[in-house]
Amino acid sequence: MLSYRHGFHAGNHADVLKHFVLVQLLQYLNQKDTAYTYIDTHAGAGLYALDSGYATKNAEFETGIGPLWEKKDLPPALADYMALVKELNPSGKMRYYPGSPYCASKIMREQDRLRLFELHPSEIKVLSENFRKMDAHAAEQGHRPAVRGKRIIISDADGFESLKALLPPPSRRGIVLIDPPFEVKDDYRRVRVALEDAVKRFSTGTYAIWYPVLQRPESRQLPEKLKRIDCKDWLNVTLSISGPSPDGFGLHSSGMFILNPPWTLAATLKEVMPYLVATLGRDKGAHFELETGIPVSSGGSRPLR
Numbered sequence: 001m002l003s004y005r006h007g008f009h010a011g012n013h014a015d016v017l018k019h020f021v022l023v024q025l026l027q028y029l030n031q032k033d034t035a036y037t038y039i040d041t042h043a044g045a046g047l048y049a050l051d052s053g054y055a056t057k058n059a060e061f062e063t064g065i066g067p068l069w070e071k072k073d074l075p076p077a078l079a080d081y082m083a084l085v086k087e088l089n090p091s092g093k094m095r096y097y098p099g100s101p102y103c104a105s106k107i108m109r110e111q112d113r114l115r116l117f118e119l120h121p122s123e124i125k126v127l128s129e130n131f132r133k134m135d136a137h138a139a140e141q142g143h144r145p146a147v148r149g150k151r152i153i154i155s156d157a158d159g160f161e162s163l164k165a166l167l168p169p170p171s172r173r174g175i176v177l178i179d180p181p182f183e184v185k186d187d188y189r190r191v192r193v194a195l196e197d198a199v200k201r202f203s204t205g206t207y208a209i210w211y212p213v214l215q216r217p218e219s220r221q222l223p224e225k226l227k228r229i230d231c232k233d234w235l236n237v238t239l240s241i242s243g244p245s246p247d248g249f250g251l252h253s254s255g256m257f258i259l260n261p262p263w264t265l266a267a268t269l270k271e272v273m274p275y276l277v278a279t280l281g282r283d284k285g286a287h288f289e290l291e292t293g294i295p296v297s298s299g300g301s302r303p304l305r
């Protein structure tokens with residue numbers, strides 16, 4: 001079932017959390033010269049208009065990037081992510097929002113590799129076209145194009161299935177973003193199964209999973225199941241912009257679960273998450289949760305809170 005279009009949700013609070021954390025993960029890998037591979041199993045369209053089309057329908061960006069746009073006191077780590085969004089909007093007006101492939105392509109270096117998977121026939125066309133335009137722009141500016149050559153490969157294949165063949169990456173350095181729509185229950189199972197397999201092939205990789213925090217049991221159980229996956233350590237962060245609505249509708253809360261996070265990430269989140277709660281919070285139910293630990297299966301240490 002491929003009815004989901006990320007454009008409706010572009011730039012909302014969940015995107016802010018996901019893309020801010022993604023930028024942190026990539027910047028950490030940039031600290032060493034050795035090339036790495038970024039795998040985006042559910043890439044989406046790469047770039048979204050905020051002033052026309054799907055995004056204007058519910059204006060979800062008003063719960064996310066909107067309130068951050070004019071802020072002058074952003075914590076440094078959040079400012080890095082914001083700089084990337086602003087670079088995409090040179091007029092100063094908030095018109096475009098970067099998806100995960102765009103964020104990654106901007107942070108990554110020439111020696112690094114992007115492998116992007118997208119199954120929706122329209123989204124993959126837009127994704128390819130967006131990178132073609134970025135290439136043309138880069139060439140105009142006298143920069144080396146991003147897509148031509150081996151740096152970026154975009155595939156219309158199932159991201160869960162395709163992961164196997166890419167692990168471990170040639171340099172044994174890499175990060176995988178898994179960001180399914182979760183519109184079907186099976187996505188929760190597939191995330192877990194894909195990760196269990198992935199860590200067997202590439203145990204030192206960093207894996208980032210975005211997930212919605214909902215009342216449904218699959219959503220509540222997902223982080224607990226991911227904590228059991230056999231790897232060195234994990235981090236789980238959630239952002240709720242309000243308490244649960246009485247009717248149970250709407251997405252108010254989401255999480256990023258990271259397997260093998262950089263050791264610096266927890267400290268960065270401790271600094272940034274209170275700021276996000278204060279800026280994006282809608283009511284007294286707004287809050288964040290941050291926990292870190294080693295997998296339950298490797299001795300069952302309790303998470304540090």
Ligand code: SAM
Binds near residue numbers: 045117119157179
């Ligand atoms: N990662 C993107 C970002 O942050 O900008 C957003 C991705 S969106 C949440 C999920 C995307 O996954 C949709 O565009 C959908 O068409 C695509 N999709 C759904 N199932 C897929 C699968 N099995 N393999 C690859 N793409 C899939």
